[in-house]
Amino acid sequence: MRLLIKNGHIIDPKNGVDEVRDLLIADGVILSAGKNLADEDAQVLDASGKIVAPGLIDLHVHFREPGYEYKEDIETGSKAAAKGGVTTVVCMPNTKPVIDNGALVQYVMNRGREIGLTNVLTCGCISKGQQSGELSEIGELKAAGAVGISDDGRPVLSPSLMKKALEYAQMFDMPILSHSEDLDLVDGGSMNEGYMSTYLGLRGIPKSAESVAVSRDVLLAEETGGRLHVCHVSTKNAIEAIRNAKKRGAKITAETAPHYFSLTDRACDGFNTNAKMNPPLRDDEDVQAVITALADGTIDAIATDHAPHHFDEKELEFDQALNGIVGLETSLGVGVTYLVKTGKLTLSQLIEKMSVNPASILGIDKGTLGEGKPADIVIFDCENPYKVCVHEFESKGKNSPYDGFELYGKVKTTILGGKIVYQED
C-alpha cells in the first residue's frame, strides 16, 4: 500500500526540514520527500495548510491494563493515542499486578500489537512489587522488551536502593524513569502548598517534596554514572537541580507534562478534582521555570502522564479524589497553544520535545521522517482553533481540566507504519 501526502508543511527537526513538501510512503516506510511528487498507485492525502510531523512519542502513560480495565485498557488507550497523534507510548507498570516480570511486559506489548493503533511500549518496575524492597529482574525485563524501569506512582523510598538500581540498570542500558517524590514532605497534602491551598483549606504539598527527591536522584545518577530520566518535573528548584547536574555531565534527561506549562494551582478553585494530580499544579513562577527549561533544553521532553480514572473516583471530596488527568487527546493542542502560539518554542522545537527527544531517550529509531524510516506521522492544523469536549474523547477517562478550552493544533490524521489509524471525520 502506498500513500502520498501532498502539500503539507513538513516539520522534521531531525533532518532539518521545515517547509512545504510532499511525502511518499510505501510498505510502512517513508520512501521519499520532495516537491511535486507523483505516484499513480498511491492513495493521496491533501495536507495543504496542515503540518506534517513525525508521530508523537509519549514517554509516560497509564493504560491501566491489566487490573484496572474499568479506568482504561490497552485498546481504548491506543484509540486515544491515535486520536491525539501519538504513535508510540510508554506504559507505566503500576497496574494490578504490577509489571515486574517478563511475561507481563510481553503481554502488554502483544496486546498493543494486536490492537495496532499505536506502538505500545512499556516500562517494568524498578523494585519487585513496586515495594522499594528488592530490585526486580531488570535483565529479564529488558530481554522481554521493556524500554526502561520505573516505580511510577510511587517513589523509590530508599536512596540506597535507587543507587543500586542506577548501577545495575546501566549494565542493561535501561534508563530509570523516576517518579521522584519525598512522601514524608507530602505528608497527606492534596494540592500545591501556597495561597490557593490556604484559600481552599486543603493540605498543601510543598515544592520541596519534589525538589528534595529530584536532588537526591540526580546526585545518585551523577555518582553512579547511571541513566536517569526524571518524570513529570513541575518545580523551579527541581529544574535547577537537573540543570546543574546536566552541566556537570550527569546522564540525565527530564520530562514535563502539558499541565505544568499551561495551568497553575488556581485551576483547583471550586475544589475541581480534574485539576488534582501528582505532582500537583504549581504557581506562576514554576510555570515560567518549566517554559524556560523547555526552551533552554534542561527539560528534554513533554509527556502526558495520561492517567484515566473512573468518574466515581474523581467525583469525591477533593482530598479523597484520585490523582491524575487524561492527556493523550489534548497534549498536542496544549503544546501548540501554550508554547508555539505564545512564541516560547518554535513548532520544530515542540516536535523535538514530543517526538525526536523521546525517541532518543528510549533509543528507538523513530521521531524522524527520514527516508527508509517507519512511517509514523501526525498531520495537524495549527491555524483554526477548536473546542475541547471530553465527551468526544476515545479514552475511558474524561478527567481533563481542559474541557471547554479553545486550543490550536487539532489532529487531522495519524499514520502508524504507513497505515492510517486515525482520520478526523
Place this chain on the structure above:
Amino acid sequence: MKREVLEGSKKDNCLSGKSIITLFFENSTRTRLSFELASKYLGATAANIAASGSSVAKGETLIDTAKTIDQMAADVIIIRHSSSGAPHLISNYTNASIVNAGDGMNEHPTQALLDFMTMQEKKGGFQGLRVAIVGDVKHSRVARSNVYGLKKLGADVVLGGPATLMPADIEQLGVKAYTDIDRAIEGADVVMGLRIQLERQKKGLFPSVREYHKYFGINEERLKLAAPDAIVMHPGPVNRGVELSAAVIDGDRSVIGEQVTNGVCVRMAVLNLLAGK
C-alpha cells in the same frame, strides 16, 4: 430572635412542616446541639445522622448519602465533614439547601456569623476594629471564615501563632501575620483564641503544651497589650491553660458564654432565611 431565645418564648413555628437534617461526619456536641435547638425553636422537624451507625460507615459515598437524604424531602441539610469542600460537592446533587457546619480546614461560616454578632453587640461596629486571631491558624476553618467576613465588614485582622501552624501565603488574604503573638495582640479590640488540637504535638508542629502556652497562650499579662476594653473570644471547647489561661477564660473580658447563646440565634436566622416561608 435573640429576644425569643433569652425570654424563653422559643416557639416561633416559622419553620413548622420543614425538615432539617444534621449530617455530621465529625464529632461535635456543641455545634450540632446548637443547630438542633435552632431548628426546634423554629418549629422544624429535626433529625440527626451521625457518620457512625449509618450506611456512611458501610462505604456509601458522600454523594449517595446526600442524595438519599434529599429523596426524603429534606429542606435543609446541615453538614460537617473533615474534607474541605464537602458541602460544595453535595450541593450539586441536592435540592435541599446546604448549610456548612464546618468543612475540613476550609470554612465554618455560622461560627464566624456568631462571632460577628458578638463583636457587633460588644463593639458597636467593624470600621477600624482590630481583631487578633491567635493560635493554630493553619488548621482552623474558624480563622478562615472570620478573616473573609471581617475583611468584608471593614475590620483590621491580625493573626498570631507559631510558624508551623501558620498557613502559606496567608497575608495574601489581606491580613498581617505574626509569630510573636505580643505584636498580634497589641492594640487589639478583640482577641480570639483558636483551639489547639493536642494531636498536632505528635506531628511535631509544636514541642509541648508547656512551651505552647508560654509563647502563644493568652494570659492576663499579655492581654494588657490589647486595648483597655478588649474582649476575649474562643470558638470552644477551650483547652484550659493552653490557648487561654484559666483566669482569662473566667475573667470579665471573656464573652465566650455569649458566643454560645449567639450561636443558636444566628443559626435560627440562617435556617429562617433558607427555609422560612
